[in-house]
Amino acid sequence: MYIPDLFKNENPEAIRTFLKENAFGILINQTNGKLWVTHIPLELDYNKDGEEILYGHISKENPQWTAFESNDDVLAVFTGVHSYISPSWYDHENVPTWNYSAVHVYGKIKIVEGDAVIESLSKLVDKYEQNSKCPVRVADLSKKTMMEARGVVAFEIKIQEIQALTKMSQNRDDKNYAAIIKELNNTENPQSIAVAKEMEKYRK
Template sequence: MYCPSAFRQDDLATLHQQIQASGLALLSSAGEQGLQASHLPLLLEPHEGEFGTLYGHFARANPHWRDLATGTEALVVFSGADGYVHPGWYPAKAEHGKVVPTWNYIAVHAWGQAEVFDDPERLLRLVSRLSERHEQGRARPWAVSDAPRAYIDAMLRAIVGFALPIRRIEGKWKLSQNRSAGDQAGVRAGLAESARASDRELAQQMNPTD
């Protein structure tokens, strides 16, 4: 990921927080079947290894897991808020007109090699934890135990799990840090007034010290 120093985010706690906040990750790798990419919900264990370990599962019918089983390196992308930056938000436009549109965004990239597994009990623990995470806060949260065990056992046979220790991690918080304080304030105000939720989230991520 191209990441000028102004946009680089190196704080591991912040990177982990963004991973946890991302509902769906993009996992990509290159193997015998060429480039492949899968959209997957993942779990992060922050305390396993230096950067943490990611856990998830594929449909067994998805050939992607077979490449991971050979030890090929995988890249996992977690996307945060993003938004278009209108040139008119820059005070510099009125001063000299030397401005162009851009796009602000937050992203975390993580690399590693996965361990693939299909042990039923290990898979059961994984899908139970995933369900618990995404059912939190609901009035009547669903649990894996709500479904008949025979049905769950059949579903488990249809998936393959993986654990991916993170070997390298990068974060990019592109929030107009390369602009003047006045231009940053203009972008922050413009995003805050947008009807788009992701724009307003970006505005909250920006602060006067960026």
Template sequence: MYIPEHFAETRPDVMHRVIREHPLGVLVTHGPDGLDANHLPFEIDPDQGPHGLLSAHVARANPVWQRCPTGTPVMVVFRGAQAYISPNWYPSKHEAHRQVPTWNYEVVHAHGLLTIRDDERFVRGIVARLTRRHEAAEPQPWKMTDSPPDFIDSMLRNIVGIEISITSLVGKIKLSQNKEARDRLGAAEALDVRGSRELAASMRAAE
């Protein structure tokens, strides 16, 4: 990934935040049949290992867990807030007309080693954690115990767990840091009006 110095993100807490807030990652693997990408919701434990531990599950019918055995190097791409930026949003554009369109975004690449966890206890745990997290805002959060035990057991038998021990994190946070403060803040205000409040807030906090 090309990363100009002013867009480089090296703070682990910021990169972990992007992963937590945007957990649907793209698992990129390279097996006998070439490159493959799977879109999976991940949990991250930032305290496991030097860079954290990712956990997820795949369908048993998905060949990725057989093509890429334990120890396979992989990469997971997490994309955070993103939006198109019009040059019309920069105050300086209306003075000198020397601005062009761009795209602002947050992205983290997590490189690591894959571990296959084909055991019922692990998959039950990851499903329970994902459910608790993503159902938390519901008036009546769904729980696995809402369904008959034999139904849940049959569903769990159809998935396989995976873990990724992160060996390195590469972050790129492009928030118009290379622009004048008035231009960056002008673009943030325009994004707010258009509903991209998360990216707007990040741009206001950028230096």
């Protein structure tokens, strides 16, 4: 990913937080001679050796998994809030642009089997059920329901490289930076307002 130096995010903790908060990612590999893409939750964690990984699962009906063993190189893409930035918001002539955050994770994928599949599913469900009124636990599901677990392929991605970009108008002076935040809030667009809140973290 092309990242201008000004927008490069090299803060490991900030990147980890981003991945945990924006875990619905895009898994990309090469399957049967062409690029293949699946949109799925990819959760950041550590394996039994203490190595940082992403874990997830896809349907066995999805051909993507058939290439995991023959070519284990994969790319996982994650995006955060984003918004159009109008040049009319500046006190000078300029060009339109877009504010956004993104993280690309390159790694080696490995299929996991047996108890590791249930453990992976349990961690995923526990994370997203924690705010439910009546949280569901994998351990409480019937054998009949759990038969559906046979229809998934679970995996781990050993992380080799992370590229992170945070483009939030860092190249603007304080006056124009404040103007952008004000205009974003005035849009009444949830994504734009979220970008304004993100920008407020970087400059008071």
